[in-house]
Amino acid sequence: MRDVAVVGFTQSESVRRERDRNEVEILIPVIHELKTRAGITSEDLDFVCSGSSDYLAGAAFAFVSGLDAVGAWPPLCESHVEMDGAWALYEAWVKIQMGYADLALVYGFGKPSMGDLPLTMALQLDPYTTMPLWPDAVSIAALQARLCLEGGVLSERDMAEAAARDRRNALDNPNAQVAGDFRAEQILSEPYLVSPLRKHDCAPISDGASAVLLAAGDRAKEMCERPAWIRGIEHICEPQELGVRDLTRSRSTEIAAEKAGVGAGKVDVAELSAPFSHQEILVERALGLGSDTEVNPSGGALAGNPIMAVGLSRIGEAADRITKGSANRAVAHATSGPCLQQNLVCVLEG
Amino acid sequence: MSEQESDANEPVEMLRMPVELDYTYSAGTSASRFLRAFAEGKLLGQRCPVDGKVYIPTRGSCPQHGVPIDGEPVEVADKGTLVTYSIVRVPSENIPLELPYVAIQVVLDGADTAMHHVLSECELEDVHMGMRLQAKWKPREEWETSVGNILYFIPIDEPDAPYDSYKEHI
Numbered sequence: 001m002r003d004v005a006v007v008g009f010t011q012s013e014s015v016r017r018e019r020d021r022n023e024v025e026i027l028i029p030v031i032h033e034l035k036t037r038a039g040i041t042s043e044d045l046d047f048v049c050s051g052s053s054d055y056l057a058g059a060a061f062a063f064v065s066g067l068d069a070v071g072a073w074p075p076l077c078e079s080h081v082e083m084d085g086a087w088a089l090y091e092a093w094v095k096i097q098m099g100y101a102d103l104a105l106v107y108g109f110g111k112p113s114m115g116d117l118p119l120t121m122a123l124q125l126d127p128y129t130t131m132p133l134w135p136d137a138v139s140i141a142a143l144q145a146r147l148c149l150e151g152g153v154l155s156e157r158d159m160a161e162a163a164a165r166d167r168r169n170a171l172d173n174p175n176a177q178v179a180g181d182f183r184a185e186q187i188l189s190e191p192y193l194v195s196p197l198r199k200h201d202c203a204p205i206s207d208g209a210s211a212v213l214l215a216a217g218d219r220a221k222e223m224c225e226r227p228a229w230i231r232g233i234e235h236i237c238e239p240q241e242l243g244v245r246d247l248t249r250s251r252s253t254e255i256a257a258e259k260a261g262v263g264a265g266k267v268d269v270a271e272l273s274a275p276f277s278h279q280e281i282l283v284e285r286a287l288g289l290g291s292d293t294e295v296n297p298s299g300g301a302l303a304g305n306p307i308m309a310v311g312l313s314r315i316g317e318a319a320d321r322i323t324k325g326s327a328n329r330a331v332a333h334a335t336s337g338p339c340l341q342q343n344l345v346c347v348l349e350g
Numbered sequence: 351m352s353e354q355e356s357d358a359n360e361p362v363e364m365l366r367m368p369v370e371l372d373y374t375y376s377a378g379t380s381a382s383r384f385l386r387a388f389a390e391g392k393l394l395g396q397r398c399p400v401d402g403k404v405y406i407p408t409r410g411s412c413p414q415h416g417v418p419i420d421g422e423p424v425e426v427a428d429k430g431t432l433v434t435y436s437i438v439r440v441p442s443e444n445i446p447l448e449l450p451y452v453a454i455q456v457v458l459d460g461a462d463t464a465m466h467h468v469l470s471e472c473e474l475e476d477v478h479m480g481m482r483l484q485a486k487w488k489p490r491e492e493w494e495t496s497v498g499n500i501l502y503f504i505p506i507d508e509p510d511a512p513y514d515s516y517k518e519h520i
Contacts, residue, residue, distance in 0.1 A: 019376065020376065020379045021378060021379050022377065022378030022381070024378070024410070024411070025379055028410055028411045028418050029418060031416065032416070032417060032418050041415070041416075042415070042416045055371075058371065058373035067413070068409060068410075068411050068413045068416075069411055070416045071411075071412065071413060071414055071416020071417070072413065072416075073413060113374075114374055114375060115371055115372065115373045116371065116372065119371065120371055123369070127367075128365065131367065132365070132367040
């Protein structure tokens, strides 16, 4: 295996609605800042991979215009996943492992404010038997939360505490969309949005973008004083159909965590991408995190949720803490699909 | 055949599941500026800060160097040089022009990238690279935030541009 590290990370603010800028214009300064900080141009990049969704943009091949932000003349080696940018990072990592690249740019971007995100998400459900009923993403997550509560897996207080923690942590994150000195009692006194979910149990919907630079071996050491080395990365998928899997635990996260080697050492920091508070608890447990791990110092997805970039941002946030020296070992998580269907786990070390 | 009449062993080949999702678009900061100017009869480009090339339309970044373009837009002329063309003899319901017509790439004076348009009021056998063209605009009262404000380009009585002046666009 080649040593591969995160050597740079930039992100936009998470905002509910970008009125003026289009998707690409949100992305342009993010990539420019990353390249400027690293002192590189597009011609230094061996590989470029992005994550975005044409369903959010409402236009076919919308992702192609993202290359305007990169600079693709002379032509460059590029790929795209119709998933969160964390999966684009996985593809770039594989490309580097195979020896096809030493330096790769990965980015994720989305402007969900153009449409109705919870309804758009219904399109990822089974097209014959589930999608025609148009179950929105919040309702689907609420069904899962109810299963967890009735099964005694977690309590509404647990959920409120997770949400309050994230939003307090986000006070230190200038890019967060929702931050505040919240307490569980306060959240529990609020009305349900979609029972048993309260507004604070749900991640905000954010327009935004983020970008990561990956480099191999000596290249990483040249570019960064303290690279965040990827010591394990794995993604595991469960069936699409909600009725055939255990929704009260995240088996795919458990397997990915084991394969990525999460338990091989103390985890200083974990950045989780679960968009609902009960899902965050399920992921935290599946990763086997203990009380000595600081969870979501950035606030996680519950504080800022730039769709298609939020998972990549978790890897970037975790790497940032290693690069800056406040953590030696970090875990980042990304999710995709309804009710934690597919999960990616990345272990980073200084 | 209704579903009641169909055989239970027949595959279901028809499902009614209408999908309707509403989107609220904005063209973006750069394209909005371009289109607002177009509604005033002006053609705007932007200058790349790296090599000084003027891109039209304005797009917020240089697609070659991948750098943001923050500077003021540059107005370019509504006349230019034909750099390539094709004579179209296939009808399209979206194009209201009589067949055959000429699809062209034209580099406007003051711009460094070619834009797509059509050529008319020209004999087909006279169309050639390097010929000088001028935009034919819709009547002013019909202008809107659309590139359709230019109906088509027409030849003008100017000597052909020398090959070297446009060879990089070929």
